[in-house]
Amino acid sequence: xxxxxxxxxxxxxxxxxxxxxxxxxxxxxxxxxxxxxAWGVKTQRLIDAAHFLSxxxxxxxxxxxxxxxxxxxxxxxxxxxxxxxAFAIALFMAIGGWLNSRRVAExxxxxxxxxxxxxxxxxxxxxxxxxIAASRFGxxxxxxxxxxxxxxxxxxxxxxxxxxVFTQILLSWILTLPIAATxxxxxxxxxxxx
Numbered sequence: 001x002x003x004x005x006x007x008x009x010x011x012x013x014x015x016x017x018x019x020x021x022x023x024x025x026x027x028x029x030x031x032x033x034x035x036x037x038a039w040g041v042k043t044q045r046l047i048d049a050a051h052f053l054s055x056x057x058x059x060x061x062x063x064x065x066x067x068x069x070x071x072x073x074x075x076x077x078x079x080x081x082x083x084x085x086a087f088a089i090a091l092f093m094a095i096g097g098w099l100n101s102r103r104v105a106e107x108x109x110x111x112x113x114x115x116x117x118x119x120x121x122x123x124x125x126x127x128x129x130x131x132i133a134a135s136r137f138g139x140x141x142x143x144x145x146x147x148x149x150x151x152x153x154x155x156x157x158x159x160x161x162x163x164x165v166f167t168q169i170l171l172s173w174i175l176t177l178p179i180a181a182t183x184x185x186x187x188x189x190x191x192x193x194x
Contacts, residue, residue, distance in 0.1 A: 032116040044117075051121040057128030062143045064135045108148060111165045113155025123150040145173065 034043040073089050080088070115123065127147040134141040148169055155161025 034118065047117045047121060051117045051124065054121045054124035054128060058124050058131070058143070058147065061128045061131035061135070065131050065141065065143055104144070107165065107169075108144075108151060111162055112148065112151045112169075113158065113161045115151070115154055115158075119154045119158065123147065123154050126150040126153075 034047050036043045038046055070089060073085070124147075127143065127150045130146050130150075131141060131143050134146075148166070152161055152166045155166075
């Protein structure tokens with residue numbers, strides 16, 4: 001059998017060479033890595049360490065911000081006992097985390113935007129700084145809200161932000177305050193009558 005080439009040169013079967021097949025990996029197999037060195041240390045290792053430390057800053061900020069919210073619960077539940085109250089609060093927090101924390105974590109880590117370690121470091125650091133500053137001045141902020149804003153900001157710059165997911169989150173935050181106020185006013189007026 002003979003094949004014609006673009007230059008009308010005839011080739012026989014013995015001259016045909018097959019090209020290797022190429023394939024691409026999945027998104028999970030593709031990693032964005034930092035290259036080079038800084039201060040004699042691989043840049044990726046520095047970014048990973050900074051990302052780990054910034055997660056610690058967020059954890060500290062969450063504890064600093066959320067601990068005062070638990071104190072009134074502890075005072076209110078003293079009717080049982082301090083140990084019983086602490087156990088009840090821990091139990092209810094654990095149940096709440098068990099029931100819904102996975103959805104929140106998946107939304108924040110995967111659905112708002114894709115991030116590399118350097119972008120995660122930036123979002124964590126900003127979250128930690130803002131929550132610690134708010135706690136210092138007694139401003140009531142949600143660590144989760146601040147974190148979502150930081151993650152979305154990274155997504156805006158990288159042009160990978162999922163605006164639809166962010167809009168859904170933002171809408172839920174905007175609606176929560178007036179709905180809670182309306183329901184609270186309604187139930188208080190009903191119970192006040194009795």
